[in-house]
Amino acid sequence: MSGLWYTEKQTDHFGITMKIKRTLHTEQTDFQYLEMAETEEWGNMLFLDGMVMTSQKDEFVYHEMVAHVPLFTHPNPENILVVGGGDGGVIREVLKHPKVKKATLVDIDGKVIEYSKKFLPEIAGELDNERVDVRVDDGFMHIAKSENEYDVIMVDSTEPVGPAANLFTKGFYAGISKALKEDGIFVAQTDNPWFKADLIREVQRDVKEIFPITRLYTANIPTYPSGMWTFTIGSKKYDPLEVSDEQFHEIETKYYTKELHKAAFVLPKFVKDLTE
């Protein structure tokens, strides 16, 4: 048995460590250091620049919670944009909504898409669906060129360092607002409240200046720093807390439920304080 362990330092002084069966692929792409490995605990995993992006065992949490919260909030989500998300997990969840006519994925790094299809097939498997348009392109520029086009935009980015740095700026949120229709919604992953409180506070402040409805919700992702992940919603018209029971329909999930849709917005006090 291999003695190989993969350690992600989530802060300078804290990390997680995972037993590796074997490395599947390693490559410096044009944008980031990409690693795929088979782990004992979490199945196959994708790492970018030394950080866990997704694992076969816990990927459902992130992907369900990014997709279903805004999609059940919007009464008629037909045209969807996913920025980042080259592993395809968010797209897979988006397609569970029959109202969705078209989902565009824009990831800057084609290698993420390529190797996710190869080593994470149950995550990336819907990227070839006929309702999906996959583009290898700069999400920031794609947003800047779009106007009054999307019902829902989902920002499934890496951390605010490296290729995703400009996806955490006020200019980007303003671009998202312009790219959305007049009743559009966006959601972005916004890291964790234990180590990145300042980031969450800043994003909340920026999004509030542009969107009349700004909300923060959380989910438990064991392979992400602190196990508690946050998502920020900016919405022009529909409030995720005011979804009526009739708006929900049955979908197959392992984490999301219609009850959790609302409970996920009920924040621990120290997290709630970041939104005020």
Added chain:
Amino acid sequence: MSGLWYTEKQTDHFGITMKIKRTLHTEQTDFQYLEMAETEEWGNMLFLDGMVMTSQKDEFVYHEMVAHVPLFTHPNPENILVVGGGDGGVIREVLKHPKVKKATLVDIDGKVIEYSKKFLPEIAGELDNERVDVRVDDGFMHIAKSENEYDVIMVDSTEPVGPAANLFTKGFYAGISKALKEDGIFVAQTDNPWFKADLIREVQRDVKEIFPITRLYTANIPTYPSGMWTFTIGSKKYDPLEVSDEQFHEIETKYYTKELHKAAFVLPKFVKDLTE
């Protein structure tokens, strides 16, 4: 700077690792291997048998969520028993409730109490409060000898191996029922749903056979396995989901809120499935 790191293997193939400033105390007690260390990320930490028990930075989550959920559910919690919990954190939270007249702490290992007072003073600081009766004794035996005595019993144990093994048995829950008054409530920490699903399912089944109201709730504890911790409540009369707004009073917390009191019981689907 020290190159010392402390690694807890939370499963055979996954763990967390923490930069250590210095080791404060190490001792094989009569019951377990006790370590206190000063960490860079989490402040001072207590480890028992190589597992994180508590840290200065995130202890508030566990201690608030063990104490306040049952104490706000019971309309008149006067006589409280804490089994385990020698670090004193649960006691500190219990004393925030003015209705509590007496809180008895029974921990089998006096060394945990001694070194928590020394190195975790803001956690253990209320153990000398006049409303508190600290006993170094076997919690299982204390429960077995008690009858119709307590309003609320809180089981703040280590994992179901070593000295706490018999605190996860149906016989123990039957003893708790006997030790409680006719409208009593108990809560126990019951590990995490990612790596210990079978344990949670078993505890739910056992507690349901004894208590008419059985509930599971969760909290995010970043230094515990998976970051999502569960707590099982068994109650003879009062339902934690039916607490009226008037029953809450203001207390100082960093995690618990009256809104979270109910939201914490709304479970992700794969966790909810363990309770059915």
